[in-house]
Amino acid sequence: MTSGPLLELDAVEVSYGGAIRALSGVSVAVPAGAFVALIGANGAGKTTTLKAAANLLPVDRGAVTAGRISFEGEDVTHQPVHRLVRRGLVLAPEGRRCFRSLTVEENLITGALGRSSTRAEQREDLDKIYALFPRLTEVRRSPAGLVSGGEQQMVAIGRALASRPRVLLLDEPSMGLAPLVVEHIFRALKRLTTESGLAILVAEQNAAIALRHADRAVVLENGRTALEGDAKALAARGDVKAFYLGRA
Ligand code: ATP
Numbered sequence: 080m081t082s083g084p085l086l087e088l089d090a091v092e093v094s095y096g097g098a099i100r101a102l103s104g105v106s107v108a109v110p111a112g113a114f115v116a117l118i119g120a121n122g123a124g125k126t127t128t129l130k131a132a133a134n135l136l137p138v139d140r141g142a143v144t145a146g147r148i149s150f151e152g153e154d155v156t157h158q159p160v161h162r163l164v165r166r167g168l169v170l171a172p173e174g175r176r177c178f179r180s181l182t183v184e185e186n187l188i189t190g191a192l193g194r195s196s197t198r199a200e201q202r203e204d205l206d207k208i209y210a211l212f213p214r215l216t217e218v219r220r221s222p223a224g225l226v227s228g229g230e231q232q233m234v235a236i237g238r239a240l241a242s243r244p245r246v247l248l249l250d251e252p253s254m255g256l257a258p259l260v261v262e263h264i265f266r267a268l269k270r271l272t273t274e275s276g277l278a279i280l281v282a283e284q285n286a287a288i289a290l291r292h293a294d295r296a297v298v299l300e301n302g303r304t305a306l307e308g309d310a311k312a313l314a315a316r317g318d319v320k321a322f323y324l325g326r327a
Pocket of ligand 1: 095099100101119120121122123124125126127128137284
Protein backbone atom coordinates (compact mmCIF):
# COMPACT_ATOMS: atom_id res chain seq x y z
CA MET A 80 0.00 0.00 0.00
CA THR A 81 1.32 3.46 -0.85
CA SER A 82 0.31 6.76 0.69
CA GLY A 83 -0.52 8.19 -2.76
CA PRO A 84 -3.90 8.06 -4.49
CA LEU A 85 -5.58 4.68 -4.83
CA LEU A 86 -6.21 5.26 -8.54
CA GLU A 87 -4.16 7.65 -10.62
CA LEU A 88 -4.20 8.54 -14.30
CA ASP A 89 -1.11 10.46 -15.32
CA ALA A 90 -1.02 12.28 -18.67
CA VAL A 91 -3.07 9.54 -20.31
CA GLU A 92 -3.60 9.60 -24.07
CA VAL A 93 -6.12 7.45 -25.91
CA SER A 94 -6.52 6.93 -29.61
CA TYR A 95 -9.50 5.34 -31.37
CA GLY A 96 -7.34 4.52 -34.37
CA GLY A 97 -6.22 6.70 -37.26
CA ALA A 98 -6.12 10.37 -36.48
CA ILE A 99 -8.79 10.26 -33.79
CA ARG A 100 -7.13 11.14 -30.50
CA ALA A 101 -9.86 11.13 -27.87
CA LEU A 102 -7.60 11.89 -24.90
CA SER A 103 -4.44 13.93 -25.16
CA GLY A 104 -3.32 14.38 -21.57
CA VAL A 105 -5.75 13.38 -18.84
CA SER A 106 -4.57 13.34 -15.25
CA VAL A 107 -6.89 12.32 -12.43
CA ALA A 108 -6.10 11.31 -8.86
CA VAL A 109 -8.60 9.39 -6.75
CA PRO A 110 -7.56 9.00 -3.10
CA ALA A 111 -9.07 6.19 -1.00
CA GLY A 112 -12.52 7.15 0.25
CA ALA A 113 -12.78 10.24 -1.97
CA PHE A 114 -15.70 11.27 -4.14
CA VAL A 115 -14.22 12.72 -7.33
CA ALA A 116 -16.24 14.21 -10.19
CA LEU A 117 -15.13 14.26 -13.80
CA ILE A 118 -16.97 17.02 -15.61
CA GLY A 119 -16.82 18.45 -19.12
CA ALA A 120 -18.86 19.14 -22.22
CA ASN A 121 -20.19 16.54 -24.62
CA GLY A 122 -17.28 14.73 -26.21
CA ALA A 123 -14.67 16.12 -23.78
CA GLY A 124 -13.51 12.57 -23.01
CA LYS A 125 -15.25 11.62 -19.76
CA THR A 126 -16.46 8.18 -20.85
CA THR A 127 -13.15 7.44 -22.57
CA THR A 128 -11.30 8.29 -19.35
CA LEU A 129 -13.38 5.83 -17.33
CA LYS A 130 -13.04 3.13 -19.97
CA ALA A 131 -9.28 3.65 -20.15
CA ALA A 132 -9.01 3.29 -16.36
CA ALA A 133 -11.09 0.07 -16.40
CA ASN A 134 -9.30 -1.22 -19.53
CA LEU A 135 -12.65 -1.42 -21.30
CA LEU A 136 -11.85 0.53 -24.46
CA PRO A 137 -13.19 -1.20 -27.61
CA VAL A 138 -10.63 -3.95 -28.24
CA ASP A 139 -10.55 -3.52 -32.00
CA ARG A 140 -9.72 0.18 -32.02
CA GLY A 141 -9.30 1.99 -28.71
CA ALA A 142 -5.97 2.01 -26.91
CA VAL A 143 -4.01 3.92 -24.32
CA THR A 144 -1.09 5.25 -26.37
CA ALA A 145 0.77 7.25 -23.70
CA GLY A 146 0.72 8.00 -19.99
CA ARG A 147 0.25 5.73 -17.04
CA ILE A 148 -2.64 4.36 -15.02
CA SER A 149 -1.76 3.16 -11.56
CA PHE A 150 -3.65 1.41 -8.80
CA GLU A 151 -2.08 1.46 -5.33
CA GLY A 152 1.04 2.82 -6.96
CA GLU A 153 1.39 -0.12 -9.37
CA ASP A 154 1.23 0.37 -13.14
CA VAL A 155 -1.99 -1.30 -14.33
CA THR A 156 -2.23 0.45 -17.71
CA HIS A 157 -2.75 -2.69 -19.74
CA GLN A 158 -3.89 -5.09 -17.07
CA PRO A 159 -6.76 -7.43 -18.07
CA VAL A 160 -10.21 -6.39 -16.89
CA HIS A 161 -10.81 -9.46 -14.71
CA ARG A 162 -7.66 -8.71 -12.76
CA LEU A 163 -8.64 -5.05 -12.30
CA VAL A 164 -12.08 -6.12 -11.06
CA ARG A 165 -10.50 -8.56 -8.64
CA ARG A 166 -8.31 -5.74 -7.30
CA GLY A 167 -11.43 -3.64 -6.80
CA LEU A 168 -11.60 -1.35 -9.83
CA VAL A 169 -15.14 -1.60 -11.19
CA LEU A 170 -17.01 0.36 -13.87
CA ALA A 171 -20.78 0.87 -13.85
CA PRO A 172 -21.35 1.97 -17.45
CA GLU A 173 -23.62 4.64 -18.84
CA GLY A 174 -27.22 3.67 -19.57
CA ARG A 175 -27.99 1.83 -16.29
CA ARG A 176 -27.59 -1.56 -17.92
CA CYS A 177 -29.34 -4.42 -16.21
CA PHE A 178 -30.81 -7.81 -17.11
CA ARG A 179 -34.35 -6.70 -17.89
CA SER A 180 -36.07 -10.07 -17.46
CA LEU A 181 -34.33 -10.94 -14.18
CA THR A 182 -35.77 -9.55 -10.96
CA VAL A 183 -34.14 -6.62 -9.21
CA GLU A 184 -32.71 -8.95 -6.56
CA GLU A 185 -31.38 -11.43 -9.15
CA ASN A 186 -29.65 -8.52 -10.89
CA LEU A 187 -27.99 -7.50 -7.63
CA ILE A 188 -26.83 -11.08 -7.04
CA THR A 189 -25.21 -11.25 -10.50
CA GLY A 190 -22.89 -8.46 -9.34
CA ALA A 191 -21.20 -10.88 -6.97
CA LEU A 192 -20.73 -13.69 -9.50
CA GLY A 193 -17.18 -12.69 -10.32
CA ARG A 194 -15.92 -13.51 -6.85
CA SER A 195 -16.45 -16.51 -4.67
CA SER A 196 -18.89 -15.49 -1.97
CA THR A 197 -20.81 -17.50 0.58
CA ARG A 198 -24.57 -17.18 0.97
CA ALA A 199 -24.04 -15.20 4.16
CA GLU A 200 -21.77 -12.75 2.33
CA GLN A 201 -24.33 -12.47 -0.45
CA ARG A 202 -27.05 -11.66 2.10
CA GLU A 203 -24.78 -9.09 3.74
CA ASP A 204 -24.16 -7.40 0.37
CA LEU A 205 -27.88 -7.32 -0.43
CA ASP A 206 -28.72 -5.86 3.00
CA LYS A 207 -26.17 -3.09 2.47
CA ILE A 208 -27.58 -2.26 -0.96
CA TYR A 209 -31.15 -2.21 0.35
CA ALA A 210 -30.06 0.02 3.25
CA LEU A 211 -28.48 2.40 0.75
CA PHE A 212 -31.49 2.35 -1.62
CA PRO A 213 -34.55 1.38 0.48
CA ARG A 214 -36.73 1.82 -2.60
CA LEU A 215 -35.20 -1.35 -4.07
CA THR A 216 -36.55 -3.44 -1.19
CA GLU A 217 -40.07 -2.72 -2.39
CA VAL A 218 -39.37 -3.76 -5.98
CA ARG A 219 -36.95 -6.61 -5.25
CA ARG A 220 -39.20 -9.21 -6.96
CA SER A 221 -40.10 -7.11 -10.00
CA PRO A 222 -38.39 -7.68 -13.34
CA ALA A 223 -35.69 -4.99 -13.65
CA GLY A 224 -37.05 -4.05 -17.07
CA LEU A 225 -40.31 -2.92 -15.49
CA VAL A 226 -39.05 -0.66 -12.69
CA SER A 227 -38.50 3.08 -13.08
CA GLY A 228 -35.38 4.63 -14.61
CA GLY A 229 -34.21 5.80 -11.19
CA GLU A 230 -34.65 2.32 -9.74
CA GLN A 231 -32.75 0.83 -12.69
CA GLN A 232 -29.88 3.22 -11.99
CA MET A 233 -29.92 2.10 -8.35
CA VAL A 234 -29.83 -1.54 -9.55
CA ALA A 235 -26.84 -0.77 -11.81
CA ILE A 236 -24.98 0.86 -8.91
CA GLY A 237 -26.03 -1.93 -6.54
CA ARG A 238 -24.76 -4.59 -8.93
CA ALA A 239 -21.40 -2.85 -9.13
CA LEU A 240 -21.30 -2.62 -5.32
CA ALA A 241 -21.99 -6.34 -4.99
CA SER A 242 -18.61 -6.99 -6.56
CA ARG A 243 -17.13 -5.17 -3.53
CA PRO A 244 -15.13 -2.49 -5.32
CA ARG A 245 -12.56 -0.22 -3.72
CA VAL A 246 -12.89 2.29 -6.55
CA LEU A 247 -16.22 2.60 -8.34
CA LEU A 248 -16.16 4.26 -11.76
CA LEU A 249 -19.61 5.56 -12.59
CA ASP A 250 -20.62 6.95 -15.95
CA GLU A 251 -23.35 9.61 -16.10
CA PRO A 252 -25.69 8.34 -13.35
CA SER A 253 -28.00 11.38 -13.77
CA MET A 254 -28.80 10.65 -17.41
CA GLY A 255 -32.51 10.91 -18.15
CA LEU A 256 -33.56 11.04 -14.49
CA ALA A 257 -35.69 13.57 -12.62
CA PRO A 258 -33.74 16.05 -10.45
CA LEU A 259 -35.06 14.66 -7.16
CA VAL A 260 -34.02 11.13 -8.08
CA VAL A 261 -30.58 12.36 -9.11
CA GLU A 262 -30.22 14.18 -5.79
CA HIS A 263 -31.17 11.00 -3.90
CA ILE A 264 -28.62 8.94 -5.84
CA PHE A 265 -25.78 11.44 -5.35
CA ARG A 266 -26.53 11.68 -1.62
CA ALA A 267 -26.33 7.89 -1.39
CA LEU A 268 -23.02 7.87 -3.27
CA LYS A 269 -21.56 10.55 -1.00
CA ARG A 270 -22.69 8.57 2.05
CA LEU A 271 -20.99 5.47 0.68
CA THR A 272 -17.65 7.22 0.42
CA THR A 273 -17.81 8.69 3.91
CA GLU A 274 -19.20 5.60 5.64
CA SER A 275 -17.52 2.72 3.85
CA GLY A 276 -14.30 4.25 2.56
CA LEU A 277 -15.15 3.37 -1.04
CA ALA A 278 -13.65 5.78 -3.59
CA ILE A 279 -15.88 6.96 -6.42
CA LEU A 280 -14.95 8.59 -9.72
CA VAL A 281 -18.14 9.81 -11.36
CA ALA A 282 -18.28 11.19 -14.91
CA GLU A 283 -21.14 13.64 -15.10
CA GLN A 284 -22.49 16.08 -17.63
CA ASN A 285 -24.64 17.61 -14.88
CA ALA A 286 -21.78 19.61 -13.36
CA ALA A 287 -23.95 21.39 -10.81
CA ILE A 288 -25.01 18.23 -9.01
CA ALA A 289 -21.58 16.63 -9.31
CA LEU A 290 -19.76 19.65 -7.86
CA ARG A 291 -22.30 19.97 -5.07
CA HIS A 292 -21.65 16.47 -3.77
CA ALA A 293 -18.07 15.63 -4.75
CA ASP A 294 -14.97 16.35 -2.65
CA ARG A 295 -12.75 17.00 -5.63
CA ALA A 296 -13.30 17.53 -9.34
CA VAL A 297 -11.47 17.37 -12.63
CA VAL A 298 -12.61 19.45 -15.59
CA LEU A 299 -11.90 17.92 -19.00
CA GLU A 300 -11.68 20.06 -22.12
CA ASN A 301 -10.98 18.53 -25.51
CA GLY A 302 -9.47 15.37 -24.06
CA ARG A 303 -7.23 17.13 -21.53
CA THR A 304 -7.36 17.92 -17.85
CA ALA A 305 -8.00 21.66 -17.83
CA LEU A 306 -8.67 22.20 -14.12
CA GLU A 307 -8.42 20.07 -10.99
CA GLY A 308 -9.13 20.84 -7.36
CA ASP A 309 -11.56 21.07 -4.48
CA ALA A 310 -15.11 20.72 -5.87
CA LYS A 311 -16.55 23.69 -3.93
CA ALA A 312 -13.63 25.92 -4.91
CA LEU A 313 -14.07 24.98 -8.58
CA ALA A 314 -17.83 25.63 -8.39
CA ALA A 315 -17.10 29.14 -7.08
CA ARG A 316 -14.87 30.09 -10.04
CA GLY A 317 -16.36 32.51 -12.55
CA ASP A 318 -15.19 30.53 -15.60
CA VAL A 319 -16.58 27.24 -14.26
CA LYS A 320 -19.90 28.93 -13.44
CA ALA A 321 -20.09 30.46 -16.91
CA PHE A 322 -19.16 27.33 -18.87
CA TYR A 323 -20.51 24.50 -16.78
CA LEU A 324 -23.06 25.79 -14.31
CA GLY A 325 -25.08 27.93 -16.68
CA ARG A 326 -24.52 31.25 -14.92
CA ALA A 327 -21.74 33.85 -14.70
P1 ATP B 1 -20.48 12.28 -23.76
O1 ATP B 1 -20.94 12.99 -22.55
O2 ATP B 1 -21.12 12.76 -25.02
O3 ATP B 1 -20.47 10.78 -23.63
P2 ATP B 1 -17.67 12.30 -23.17
O4 ATP B 1 -17.09 13.48 -22.47
O5 ATP B 1 -17.96 11.10 -22.37
O6 ATP B 1 -18.97 12.74 -23.96
P3 ATP B 1 -16.27 10.53 -24.95
O7 ATP B 1 -17.48 9.72 -25.19
O8 ATP B 1 -15.20 9.97 -24.09
O9 ATP B 1 -16.68 11.96 -24.35
O10 ATP B 1 -15.67 10.94 -26.37
C1 ATP B 1 -14.40 11.60 -26.52
C2 ATP B 1 -14.06 11.63 -28.00
O11 ATP B 1 -13.81 10.31 -28.47
C3 ATP B 1 -15.17 12.21 -28.89
O12 ATP B 1 -14.57 12.95 -29.92
C4 ATP B 1 -15.84 10.97 -29.44
O13 ATP B 1 -16.41 11.21 -30.71
C5 ATP B 1 -14.67 9.99 -29.56
N1 ATP B 1 -15.11 8.58 -29.40
C6 ATP B 1 -15.74 8.06 -28.31
N2 ATP B 1 -15.95 6.73 -28.46
C7 ATP B 1 -15.46 6.40 -29.68
C8 ATP B 1 -15.37 5.17 -30.44
N3 ATP B 1 -15.82 4.01 -29.96
N4 ATP B 1 -14.79 5.23 -31.67
C9 ATP B 1 -14.30 6.39 -32.15
N5 ATP B 1 -14.34 7.57 -31.51
C10 ATP B 1 -14.91 7.60 -30.29
